[in-house]
Amino acid sequence: MTDQKDPKQKASRLSFLRRPSTHYSLGAILIVGIAAGVILWGGFNTAMEATNTETFCISCHEMGNNVYPEYKETIHYTNRTGVRATCPDCHVPREWTHKMVRKVEASKELWGKLIGTIDTREKFEDKRLTLARREWSRMKANDSRECRNCHSLESMSSEKQKQRARMQHKMAAEDSMTCISCHKGIAHHLPEGMTEEDDE
């Protein structure tokens, strides 16, 4: 009789899982883990979104002294309805996956800042065409996705547009063109040395 094993003591390896203390501790770890995850993820996101603001962008003098004053002369900064598009609206994708890709690419800019590739006006002007072409090809490749965050050919009002704009947008719709093909220089000065290929 004493050699009969207690059925409750079967599968002793995993039996600890049934103990209340296990339940409480695992439960606590889970809840704390979820909370910590939220805090960490939220923290990560907050930090990342902090790099997604105009204030952050222009905190580097390379941007603040060169392209920022140029942008302030344009309609994306000042218009009659007071609606503004700031740096990230055009240069950082809204969708999470594309945003992550762009942010990883942008880490190269930290390196550039460190070694000062465009830290003087002259260096910036020399590199302006290269930098512009980089953005133009990025925008062309994603079919002007950032422009389409706000604008769409379908919702344009032909009554409110001037004859010239009406004609051009009608053609753009017919030929399935992308915004950046024509609207280079919409927010910053056009670089010198543009060629016919830049007109595509």
Next chain:
Amino acid sequence: MKKIMMANAVGATLALTTLNAMAAAPADWSAVPAIETGVFYPGVSPVEWVTKGTEHGGARVLRKGETCAACHSEEIADMGEKMVSGKKIEPSPIAGKAAFISTTVQAAHDGENLYLRFSWKQPAASGNPPMDELNPMKIAYMLEAGDKVALAGQAGCWASCHGDARTMPGADANKTKYVKDGSLAGGIYYDLNQWRSGENKSFDGYVANHREMEGGQALAGADGKLEGDTWSVVFTRKFTGGEGDVVLVPGSTYNFGFAIHDDATSGRFHHVSLGYKLGIDSEGDITASKL
């Protein structure tokens, strides 16, 4: 070629046997339909600029075959204003120069002659020293047949405007207007008619690979007068002429543009029109109907 030679022979015969064509111009122009348009100050906008996409967004539209007027017809005065003030493509703006001159254009014919009347209000003088001492005002128009001159069907006279022509910045003072691949023999030319106010004389020439002011035989004459501050100039042009004269045939349309050298200017400092279609008894921006 044979057709042109035949037309020349007929024209020459007619010219010898007909009475002074000037006598047949309409006495009462108020019955002739009028087009209200205008000429604007064009700054430095040669065809090289117009067709360069990185400078002029309309280059793409032109490549698709559209006319300048398709985008610009509603904003001629605004364009003139941008350029005359120096805001765009005008390195040496002249203070006080008009941006735009509203002009009434009328056309009619009597089977043998085309009558063109231009009427406009003289803008205030800019005070700039005269470039043309003899002529306070000149008016000219160009005709082109068959779209042989590239862009003539879309841009009117613009195909004759080049960055290296005299009075353009940095250009040779002796190089006249010209058209690409221009050749009289090949039919690639503009027929040019002009009236000068000071000399009170009309000129019939052409623009092929260079510009000739004289030698044409189609222009019978021009009658211009200033009444108060309103100009009225009537050109009488025979349907046929000689070398360098476009042959006008009822039922056809022709590429057309006109320009006014206001304020005793010369060279590029004129006010110009967009390109239009002139129809002889046929539909166009301007139609010359039989009187």
